[in-house]
Amino acid sequence: MNETKKMVEIGNIVSNWELSADVNALVLECPDIVAVAKPGQFVMIKNEMGSTYLRRPFGVADVDKEQDLLLLIYRKAGKGTQELAQLDDGAPISVEGPLGKGFSFKNEGRTLLIGGGVGIAPIIYTARHLSKELDGPKPVILLGVRNHKELFWSDFVENFAEKLVYTTDDGSYGRKGFAFDAIPDILKEYPDIKHIKVCGPTVMMKGIAELAIKQGIECEVSLEKRMACGFGVCLGCTFEGKSGKRWKVCGDGPVFAAEEVFG
């Protein structure tokens, strides 16, 4: 994959609204990054008027290249995101990106996209890319959420999904249990699935990766690690892959082949 030039751009807030008690959506106008960002890449943002120090990493949830808009979906996890949630339209946010290497796309078979929690964010762009930009078979999308209050994701992905399946921790919507549990049925229903791409909690990705490896389905996972820089210089985010090679989550990932991480 060719690396695109990384840059820092001021993105004004176009809108910043609540999706659920702890998750917000943020739309920023930042033409230069939007023009080149690919599904699975991420950005590091900083509210220069805020009290936090380092940038914060967020996956590119979607882009609108016509209107130069970048969508991020963020959980109000701590100080930085809580301050972000207070900002009004027009406020300037420094955006660094696009960072990392995104998902890879092959010209055959259907893809099963699986997201858990805010890990669902990059699934949006990936789904739209598969179904609209690549004009291939629509992906099946499997989302693991806590409960029925987190169905706001549908608005973002339903147009791009061949089928949209939810699992909830409490059974308040869709299937009760983990996303993992829903996979066998999906694979049975869609034998043309050749790729799985997952973004979510490590334990979720691990289970799915192992299943995919066993079944011989190509699988990519998107990792999360604390990052100081996001572009390969702090070495805060490295790990040793199963091949023995050392990787940087920020620069070589965040997307990796399942075998290299969980194989």
Next chain:
Amino acid sequence: MNETKKMVEIGNIVSNWELSADVNALVLECPDIVAVAKPGQFVMIKNEMGSTYLRRPFGVADVDKEQDLLLLIYRKAGKGTQELAQLDDGAPISVEGPLGKGFSFKNEGRTLLIGGGVGIAPIIYTARHLSKELDGPKPVILLGVRNHKELFWSDFVENFAEKLVYTTDDGSYGRKGFAFDAIPDILKEYPDIKHIKVCGPTVMMKGIAELAIKQGIECEVSLEKRMACGFGVCLGCTFEGKSGKRWKVCGDGPVFAAEEVFG
């Protein structure tokens, strides 16, 4: 003077607008402090979402007790005030006050109020207090500013002034020179002036204080010192008065008798 109870109150921004390139006005809704703040007192404010640490002191420029509004006028001097200037209506500001002892008021004679730079801010409330709340003779107001771009002060004080005199550093409006130079003429024109109250740069206050002392006119000056606490515990703001007594600018002042500071 009875000390009023000090408190911390969240004041939402009602408006925050530019008066000149480097001076802004800020109106906050904070009923409890407004109810008790007196002319010459100050508040310490903090933008909890900002990057600065300590509170910042600002003189009470005016209060509207009916509408619970506090007016501050601030120079965009550094990081804290620059971040403040970015905030929109509705943003919450933590206000601590009322702090210090304000100007004293006696029931005889006219007052000459002199302000220099943003030191003019507390002159507004003081002028209104003298002319409206106390219903005494309107004060003469003498303002020293840099140039004609700083005449925005008129809007705030002209209704409360018997006469409003400007000096400008560059002569672009009013009399050219320092506020000090305009005093003899004013005293000649208003022999009933019995009190002078000054707030501005130290060098300005010093000159005026010495003149007042020489002429036997009661004079109060309002001091500025770097403050960490604003209520007498950090000892960042102390000085030794001419009487040999040690004073805290924040608690014993910021207003002091001219003799004690410059005598």
Next chain:
Amino acid sequence: MNLTRLATDFAGIRMATPVMGASGTFGFGVEYSDFLDLDQVGAIISKGLTPLPRAGNEGVRIAETPSGMLNCIGLENPGIDVFLKDILPKVRKEAPNTVFIANFSGSSVEDYGIMAEKLDVDGVDGIEVNISCPNVKEGGIVFGTDPKAAAAVTKEVKAHTGKPVIVKLSPNVTDITVMAKAVEEAGADALALINTLTGMVIDINSWKPLLGNVTGGLSGPAVKPIAVRMVYQVARAVNIPILGLGGIATAEDAIEFLLAGASTVAVGAENFVHPDAVVRVAEGIDAYLEKHNLSHVSELVGKVQIG
């Protein structure tokens, strides 16, 4: 606030909560009565007292720094005699139920003994020996960085008082456990750490130091990671209880210190920013205990799990 969960015995001093107001940032306590209920303050630790009145340093004494501040007050205080005559009675009248700890320093070992003896009076519940003030040329810093001198001061103080003696350590040392052990061995009943780190700001317009005294003491949230580390190290090195401080602004911060090994904590610079901080921190600790089903704050002390 559930005071049974918070009441703490620190070096023989019974406190309502484990959260105190730090020396030099809490006045004599009564200045805070508009902002909080003094009965809910673990202890008032006084501004640093000296044998004679001190006017402190000339020039600018306060500078803001990123997430912190420098001060070079220079121990301005009315002197021990005025304190005993005028201030202590006022404090005891206005805050009759609050533990009062007198912080002091001297310019010689003898000074420390004299101060300890003068402070061995009713109304003072404990004394905190400041061997670490970086602003006073005539001694402070030497006692704070030399284990032998620190031990000598501690012994002298212990010999002249019946009160619990807390010795306050400077962070400006290579190995704080060496200081801690020396002071423990010399008989200290408890340790307080950290005092301020020495810092400097230069005004790039005037090309002069911003502070009147050239350097000053750094405190505030900026120093918290250093303070937590030192408390953690010292807690593993000594057997006397620790008062942890340095950058505490919230209950979460305080809990870090407790887990690291402090039995009590003090809030310093944060009092300037949020004058109800001492009580707010105590309330937050209490809420944390409640949430985690813990029956007493001591169940947190030193419980950080390593490895």
Next chain:
Amino acid sequence: MNLTRLATDFAGIRMATPVMGASGTFGFGVEYSDFLDLDQVGAIISKGLTPLPRAGNEGVRIAETPSGMLNCIGLENPGIDVFLKDILPKVRKEAPNTVFIANFSGSSVEDYGIMAEKLDVDGVDGIEVNISCPNVKEGGIVFGTDPKAAAAVTKEVKAHTGKPVIVKLSPNVTDITVMAKAVEEAGADALALINTLTGMVIDINSWKPLLGNVTGGLSGPAVKPIAVRMVYQVARAVNIPILGLGGIATAEDAIEFLLAGASTVAVGAENFVHPDAVVRVAEGIDAYLEKHNLSHVSELVGKVQIG
């Protein structure tokens, strides 16, 4: 940017500007080529190299703190041999005009000599000896806090290289001038200060240290006042030039270090936040020189006025 005002000779190394990228925060320099013009970087200081490849510490390696960060990378690096074979040629190809300084450390005095000798090659313009990394148990911290050990390392390095030798000092000491003088006497051509301050964060949910290595090195704006103070003290104690760093985010910060006595500066953690910082700081210094009618940056060095 007026490079004649900024061009600086530091310990015999000719740099385009006095602003470098600090070790461990600037990769090998070329990672920054998207964000800035490497020709305008005073020097690239490499990630710390060691005799053998190192994987670094397990667990979380980065923690944000108020106005700063802790890191416990643990000197992850490919080792000196891979550096010389693969990385250095790439750097020299992609950044042919930029000064390149190799930062390294070892576990014994001999290690340091071996490293110095291996780095005495074309393409390396100077070496920075890290005696202060607080994360490596096998040695680093000892050299950094013991003046005799620091002198021994310096001598060994000097004996094995013809390159200018910069020795980087730890701030975790009682008196940094003692370390500085020992290293100067042992033959160092220049000093760099400060490295990180040891700190710790405890996760109050898990009751465990947040960092995999328990403690980590504190850097960023939070430490700036401490760094400026130490540069000021050391500049008065030694006659060799100083590379000042610790919390520099803006040109104003850098100018404080220059006035305090540093001839050059380096930007560390700020590179993570604003990856064009090294050049932006240089530009800001240049604008300041212009505004103040100064013809060269050296006119600022050590010019802080006391008293």
